Amino acid sequence: MEATPSPDILSAELRQSLSRRFENIVVFSGAGLSADSGIPTFRSGENGLWSEFNPADLATPDAWKANKALVWGWYEWRRGLILKAQPNPGHLAIAQLQSTLNANAITQNVDDLHERAGVRDVLHLHGSMFEPRCAICGLSHSFAQSPPDAPLREITPPQCPSCKGAVRPGVVWFGEQLSRAVMGRAERMIAACDLLLVVGTSGVVYPAAGLVAHAPRTATAVEINPAATQQSGRTDYVVRMSASQALPAVVGLLTQHG
Numbered sequence: 681m682e683a684t685p686s687p688d689i690l691s692a693e694l695r696q697s698l699s700r701r702f703e704n705i706v707v708f709s710g711a712g713l714s715a716d717s718g719i720p721t722f723r724s725g726e727n728g729l730w731s732e733f734n735p736a737d738l739a740t741p742d743a744w745k746a747n748k749a750l751v752w753g754w755y756e757w758r759r760g761l762i763l764k765a766q767p768n769p770g771h772l773a774i775a776q777l778q779s780t781l782n783a784n785a786i787t788q789n790v791d792d793l794h795e796r797a798g799v800r801d802v803l804h805l806h807g808s809m810f811e812p813r814c815a816i817c818g819l820s821h822s823f824a825q826s827p828p829d830a831p832l833r834e835i836t837p838p839q840c841p842s843c844k845g846a847v848r849p850g851v852v853w854f855g856e857q858l859s860r861a862v863m864g865r866a867e868r869m870i871a872a873c874d875l876l877l878v879v880g881t882s883g884v885v886y887p888a889a890g891l892v893a894h895a896p897r898t899a900t901a902v903e904i905n906p907a908a909t910q911q912s913g914r915t916d917y918v919v920r921m922s923a924s925q926a927l928p929a930v931v932g933l934l935t936q937h938g
């Protein structure tokens with residue numbers, strides 16, 4: 681197990697700003713948090729068989745209508761990647777943070793790596809890969825078998841035992857509305873926070889990306905991302921490192937003042 685990166689990798693200015701007790705921390709994440717677990721990100725990942733597709737074109741109701749087996753095959757391939765993946769030090773750091781301080785995780789990710797790292801009450805803005813449901817009657821479905829090893833291109837989705845409709849992934853597709861209850865909770869959490877960590881998101885997908893603007897002016901906002909993003913100008917600090925490097929260092933500092 682590599683040694684936990686020391687807070688010294690952070691700028692002196694950021695170390696100074698984080699060296700106090702925070703009462704209400706929110707970690708808002710995107711696909712970059714899972715990148716170090718080998719899960720391709722949405723806009724810069726290795727999409728294997730689907731490389732000629734833009735994920736945003738497959739994650740839509742139109743793609744589902746046009747070819748359910750292709751979309752279901754893509755999600756089963758992704759589910760296989762997630763099942764083979766392990767939470768990385770970034771996920772584990774969030775669980776560590778929650779064990780010492782009052783911290784909430786809000787994510788755009790549909791994987792279960794937060795949960796497998798021990799993070800509690802994760803708010804999934806875009807749903808979850810692990811909550812498939814009937815596309816017609818909404819009956820929730822449990823996966824009977826693990827995804828195929830070979831990344832099959834097209835897989836006929838399971839049939840709903842109740843209404844014979846096709847089972848779809850339990851995620852929010854582009855063009856679909858996010859749950860108002862979930863968005864409301866996320867807005868309230870961020871509006872009440874005194875520290876907001878914006879981790880591994882390019883900040884281009886709305887309404888999720890708009891959440892950062894709900895942070896109070898009194899809060900400290902920190903972006904953790906190797907690249908500059910559309911959120912960079914909205915945060916007080918930017919840490920140009922990977923989440924699995926920076927989060928353990930930031931959490932190490934925060935929990936010293938727990």
Ligand code: BV8
Binds near residue numbers: 710789904907909
């Ligand atoms: C809605 C679930 C309306 C599915 C996803 C024009 C302007 C504004 C908005 C729109 C527009 N045209 C259309 C829209 C709306 C659209 C949208 O925002 N489109 C964008 C692309 C322009 N939004 C929607 O459609 C939303 N719904 O608006 O409904 C409506 C209203 C009323 C009635 C009906 C409808 C629904 C959006 C949800 C879509 N579903 N996911 C699935 O996963 O299969 S979104 C998808 O993108 C993922 O959830 C992903 O998380 C999310 C956001 O992407 P990121 O997480 O940011 O990932 P990305 O790859 O972009 O970036 C990765 C980042 O990580 C990078 O910055 C990289 O530098 C960094 N990184 C890389 N490695 C690391 C790292 N960081 C740290 N450590 C590392 N190691």
Ligand code: ZN
Binds near residue numbers: 816819843845
């Ligand atoms: Zn059904």
